[in-house]
Amino acid sequence: MVKSAEKIVEETKDMSKKLKSLEEKLANSKLENIDIKIVDGLKIAIILNKNLQNEVLRNLSDTAIEKVGSGVVIILNQTDSNVGIVVRVSKDMAGKNANAGNIAKKIARYLGGSGGGRPDFAQAGGKDTEKIPSLVENIEEILKS
Secondary structure, eight states: OHHHHHHHHHHHHHHHHHHHHHHHHHHHHGGGGOOEEEETTEEEEEEEEESOOHHHHHHHHHHHHHHHOSSEEEEEEEOSSOEEEEEEEOTTTBTTTBOHHHHHHHHHHHTTOEEEEOSSEEEEEESOGGGHHHHHHTHHHHHHO
């Protein structure tokens, strides 16, 4: 009985690792065609995802900022009832031209949530998933508010 339970636990861990790996591959595939907007001379990339694990989002933000270079990456991760927000600012811009914590707060406020973080990395959450399209469309005005 114990061996059977141990085997189930091990299989569950293995399946979890495989799921994470597949999520990372799916998320990274979206980096092929990143839409970059210029807001006040700052490159901003917004990446939309659904139902990804937090660790996958953090890894995606690292990969995305490498691809964007000097600028900001905003990742929105929609679930059934809310939206997770990850903001990554390149090291050369962090705290000077852009602050990830402040950006995350503004986006979260727009989506009915809260959050914050460091100048180079921040996480937040929002409740109003229906506002995601208008957030993307109006990101310049939202960040200036």
